Amino acid sequence: xxxxxxxxxxxxxxxxxxxxxxxxxxxxxAMASMSSSxxxxxxxxxxxxxxxxxxxxxxxxxxxxTFSTSTGGEIILxxxxxxxxxxxxLKGNTMFLQPGAFIACEPGVKLGLGWAGWKMFIAREGLFRxxxxxxxxxxxxxxxxxxxxEIDSEYIVDSGHLVAYEPTVGVRIALxxxxxxxxxxxEGFVTRVNGPGRIYMQSRSFDGLAxxxxxxxx
Amino acid sequence: MDQTFSGGVFTETIDGGRAGAEIExxxxxVGARTPDGEAFVIPYRECQVEVGGFSGRMVFCRNADRSLTxxxxxxxxxxxxxxxxxxxLDDQLTSGLKKQRGESRRGFAIGTFFVIAMLLLLVxxxxxxxxxxxxxxxxxxxxxxxxxxxAAMGSMDxxxxxxDDEVVVGAMQSIVDRLAPTAAIEGIDFRVHVVESNQxxxxxxxxxxxxxxxxxxxxAENPEQVAAVLSHEMxxxxxxxxxxxxxxxxxxxxxxxxxxxxxxGLMGSAVDLMQVASVNSYSRAHENEAxxxxxxxxxxxxxxxSGMADFFEQLEEKHGDVPGIFAxxxxxxxxxxxxxxxRAQVAALPSHEYREIEVDWPAVKRRxxxxxxxxxxxxxxxxxxxxxxx
Numbered sequence: 001x002x003x004x005x006x007x008x009x010x011x012x013x014x015x016x017x018x019x020x021x022x023x024x025x026x027x028x029x030a031m032a033s034m035s036s037s038x039x040x041x042x043x044x045x046x047x048x049x050x051x052x053x054x055x056x057x058x059x060x061x062x063x064x065x066t067f068s069t070s071t072g073g074e075i076i077l078x079x080x081x082x083x084x085x086x087x088x089x090l091k092g093n094t095m096f097l098q099p100g101a102f103i104a105c106e107p108g109v110k111l112g113l114g115w116a117g118w119k120m121f122i123a124r125e126g127l128f129r130x131x132x133x134x135x136x137x138x139x140x141x142x143x144x145x146x147x148x149x150e151i152d153s154e155y156i157v158d159s160g161h162l163v164a165y166e167p168t169v170g171v172r173i174a175l176x177x178x179x180x181x182x183x184x185x186x187e188g189f190v191t192r193v194n195g196p197g198r199i200y201m202q203s204r205s206f207d208g209l210a211x212x213x214x215x216x217x218x
Numbered sequence: 219m220d221q222t223f224s225g226g227v228f229t230e231t232i233d234g235g236r237a238g239a240e241i242e243x244x245x246x247x248v249g250a251r252t253p254d255g256e257a258f259v260i261p262y263r264e265c266q267v268e269v270g271g272f273s274g275r276m277v278f279c280r281n282a283d284r285s286l287t288x289x290x291x292x293x294x295x296x297x298x299x300x301x302x303x304x305x306x307l308d309d310q311l312t313s314g315l316k317k318q319r320g321e322s323r324r325g326f327a328i329g330t331f332f333v334i335a336m337l338l339l340l341v342x343x344x345x346x347x348x349x350x351x352x353x354x355x356x357x358x359x360x361x362x363x364x365x366x367x368x369a370a371m372g373s374m375d376x377x378x379x380x381x382d383d384e385v386v387v388g389a390m391q392s393i394v395d396r397l398a399p400t401a402a403i404e405g406i407d408f409r410v411h412v413v414e415s416n417q418x419x420x421x422x423x424x425x426x427x428x429x430x431x432x433x434x435x436x437x438a439e440n441p442e443q444v445a446a447v448l449s450h451e452m453x454x455x456x457x458x459x460x461x462x463x464x465x466x467x468x469x470x471x472x473x474x475x476x477x478x479x480x481x482x483g484l485m486g487s488a489v490d491l492m493q494v495a496s497v498n499s500y501s502r503a504h505e506n507e508a509x510x511x512x513x514x515x516x517x518x519x520x521x522x523x524s525g526m527a528d529f530f531e532q533l534e535e536k537h538g539d540v541p542g543i544f545a546x547x548x549x550x551x552x553x554x555x556x557x558x559x560x561r562a563q564v565a566a567l568p569s570h571e572y573r574e575i576e577v578d579w580p581a582v583k584r585r586x587x588x589x590x591x592x593x594x595x596x597x598x599x600x601x602x603x604x605x606x607x608x
Binding site for chain 1: 270
């Protein structure tokens with residue numbers, strides 16, 4: 001299976017070349033176009049209950065589609081919002097994704113939904129998060145560009161910008177500065193992340209977009 | 219002691235720098251084996267132990283130059299590591315766990331504080347807005363009440379033709395005039411309108427427009443009973459329940475924009491609301507308040523206040539089984555307790571010489587009854603007239 005992320009970073013999409021025997025699992029609605037030789041099978045994302053939970057809390061759809069082919073073909077996968085897509089190879093390790101970030105994965109990857117906790121809710125990352133583990137490649141998307149950082153000591157990320165992080169990364173919620181500057185600087189709460197581990201961040205945040213849109217509505 | 223745990227490893231020698239791994243506590247040190255079959259070992263004496271991760275329970279073992287990290291989140295791992303290293307790493311483990319516990323406790327305290335603050339803000343905001351709306355409307359000049367009430371009066375469907383019989387209207391006005399000086403606020407000009415209808419009902423709009431239905435007069439045995447109902451309705455006007463309702467329904471901004479003088483836009487919605495509010499019920503609290511204030515007014519005007527409870531009881535006996543006709547009482551819920559509380563209030567009043575209301579009640583009732591006859595007689599004529607006009 002050959003893959004390529006194209007049109008980066010603004011309107012990234014994944015072009016996947018499937019050979020006979022290859023399979024790729026994608027979020028429902030991620031497919032933008034495909035060869036007629038590709039077959040699609042739809043199944044509950046991890047079973048009925050888990051599928052519904054993922055829909056409600058994980059920002060993902062209840063279904064995932066599995067694409068395969070007997071003769072070879074091409075498929076284009078994309079995400080609903082403008083932004084970059086990142087490919088990541090799992091070797092038995094685990095990664096947490098922000099709700100809605102998942103796009104596609106290879107069949108060896110396990111998708112789960114986990115409780116992220118109130119602190120992540122305050123950090124505007126949602127009460128739940130997706131947990132991907134197993135072996136294989138996964139693709140996830142973000143709003144704006146994606147940049148990663150290997151952290152060993154403390155690092156600060158504004159709320160709403162953290163897209164993916166490893167379980168080894170400790171996350172604490174803190175004020176951006178003092179009480180006054182935190183609320184009047186527009187930074188409010190920030191997340192203080194602690195290594196070792198890798199984090200992926202998005203260069204734009206949905207909250208920022210929502211606030212900006214709101215301000216221009218009237 | 220060949221226990222294995224699932225965990226992971228960070229090292230530059232692996233492509234991508236990380237992998238999941240089976241962690242094993244070997245005699246020589248902490249070992250990790252990746253799914254690809256690569257094995258790594260950190261000897262116990264070189265091991266730098268840290269505790270952290272997202273859960274705060276992950277144990278990291280790092281070699282001297284920190285180029286290799288083996289980590290595990292299994293709850294039994296710390297104990298097993300301490301045992302396997304014969305206590306060599308205990309100090310580091312204890313201090314790491316202690317630090318994490320302190321942090322999680324601090325996080326919990328901050329989280330709890332945050333949640334409580336949010337709740338307080340929500341509850342406080344709700345009551346603040348309610349109280350704010352109430353005081354904002356109460357701060358408005360009484361002339362606003364009259365503007366709203368007059369506009370509502372002019373456009374609402376009264377449910378019957380207006381009557382301008384001098385005897386009946388004059389009697390009602392004289393009762394109101396006797397009560398008016400005892401009103402809780404000044405500046406309300408009470409004007410009575412009598413409407414021909416079988417409804418046993420009366421209501422007051424903000425600002426002093428009052429409507430009495432002939433059904434109420436017909437069912438009252440004496441003027442004191444009518445005075446009781448009128449005092450209750452006047453209390454709604456003097457206590458400004460109508461504008462308070464508007465304030466609650468339209469929110470605090472209604473009060474604010476009224477205060478800064480932008481009346482026109484709100485006027486329409488206030489009038490609309492009032493047309494419904496006057497016929498529909500006020501809140502229970504407002505009704506009880508109006509009962510108490512009504513009794514106070516009656517007493518202050520030297521009118522026997524026991525008429526109020528008497529009339530409630532009499533109406534229930536007579537018409538309790540007829541829904542609809544019983545309009546005034548039916549919009550005023552929880553009848554029995556209401557009678558009881560009015561009686562209790564009357565009993566608690568200092569004894570007083572009450573003066574009769576100087577109204578020729580039989581004459582008033584006669585006129586109302588005559589009107590009924592005329593109404594029936596004239597019904598076909600009225601239809602004819604309508605037909606002609608059309």
